[in-house]
Amino acid sequence: MVDFHISCIDFVFLILLGNKMKAIKETEGGILLDIEVSPNASKFEISGYNSWRERLEIRIKAIPQKGKANKEIIKELSKLTKMDVEIISGLKSHQKTLLINKISRDDFLNIIGVKWL
Numbered sequence: 001m002v003d004f005h006i007s008c009i010d011f012v013f014l015i016l017l018g019n020k021m022k023a024i025k026e027t028e029g030g031i032l033l034d035i036e037v038s039p040n041a042s043k044f045e046i047s048g049y050n051s052w053r054e055r056l057e058i059r060i061k062a063i064p065q066k067g068k069a070n071k072e073i074i075k076e077l078s079k080l081t082k083m084d085v086e087i088i089s090g091l092k093s094h095q096k097t098l099l100i101n102k103i104s105r106d107d108f109l110n111i112i113g114v115k116w117l
Contacts, residue, residue, distance in 0.1 A: 023056045030100050034053075034055045039060055039061075044061060044072065064094075073098070
């Protein structure tokens with residue numbers, strides 16, 4: 001099961017940000033999602049928003065070795081959104097940009113439970 005936890009501080013910050021959150025950008029084919037990945041977590045979760053880096057923070061169980069971390073990110077976000085997900089930059093970095101096809105920014109925010117933006 002995937003857990004989505006946003007801290008109270010992140011909640012307040014996201015309310016203040018409104019539609020200015022730069023981690024999610026709409027494109028013709030879907031959304032571009034900028035993420036910051038923390039490996040070796042106890043479970044996969046979207047844990048918050050890094051306002052300094054302007055990225056969603058994602059914790060994953062896998063280690064960043066032989067593509068295991070990238071596979072987990074793609075698998076879990078595909079399962080969550082029921083859409084195709086691909087990494088378009090940052091294959092070997094903690095900072096990545098993903099393309100999630102055929103989904104709007106608002107639909108994605110509703111899926112992860114950020115309904116106040």
